[in-house]
Amino acid sequence: MGNTKSLILKPRFQKLGPETIADLQKHEDIDFTSAEIEEWYREFQLHMTKGITKLTVDVFKKVYNRVFEGDASSFAYHLFRSFDMNGDGYVDFREFIIGLSVSGSDNPDKKLKWAFRMYDIDGNGRxxxxxxxxxxxxxYKMTNAMVSDELGSPEQITDKFFTKFDLDGDGQISFQEFKNGALTDPLIIHLLECDPDP
Incomplete structure (x- = not known):
């Protein structure tokens, strides 16, 4: 026994402390249980290299390209931008879990606010x-969707949406117009769920 070294196996994943989980659950936009937060934290860590604690846009793109059949790089950039709440170019776990919770929320108001931020690429509120x-x-590129007669091209969908919901005719959609349109037309909800086929 004198010459044997004790082997201490480090766990593959770090765990979140109970106080961290409790703090996350206090956030109004997080609807996950403690167990779900832990599971998402393990998933989050899978994409980290040694010493890195935040997701970069490149890692985000790689993850999304594995999930979808088509090229998800461009869409993943927009999604990353909507998750990166402080605009520092990284997504930490707090931003990640809030983004997941809001984007997958059953609360239409929360989901639409998040979606509006994603569509509002320049952040000017329209x-x-x-x-x-x-x-x-x-x-369309990410899902390998084909232009259909029923649905049309992205440009045709945009034209239809603006014709129906740009109520003041200024060529831009405000949040209220976006919300009204999404709540009365299921097409926009399908597109928010990355499903071009209603």
Missing amino acids: ISKNEMNCILRDI
Whole structure:
């Protein structure tokens, strides 16, 4: 026994402390249980290299490209931007879990606020036709969706959406117009769920 070294196996994943979990659960946008937060933390850590504690846009793109059949790089950038709440170019676990909870929420108001931020690429509080076209093209590219007669191209969907919901005719969609449109037309909800087929 004198020459044997004790082997201490470190766990593969770090655990979140109970106080960290409790703090996360206090956030109004987080709807996950303690067990779900722990599971998402393990998943989050899978994509970290040694010493790194935050996701970069490149890692985010790699993860999304594994999930979807098509090229998810462009859409993943928009998603990353919506998760990166402080705009520092990284997504830490807090931002990650809030983004997941809000984007997957059953609360339509929370989900629409998050989606609006994603569509509002320049962050000016309004969605232009160009911004909506950009997001819709990226959804089509990511899902390998084909332009259908029923649905049309991203540009045709944008035109239809603006015709129906740009109530003041200024060529931009405010949050209220976006919300009204999404709540009355299921197409936008399908697109928010990255499902171009209603």
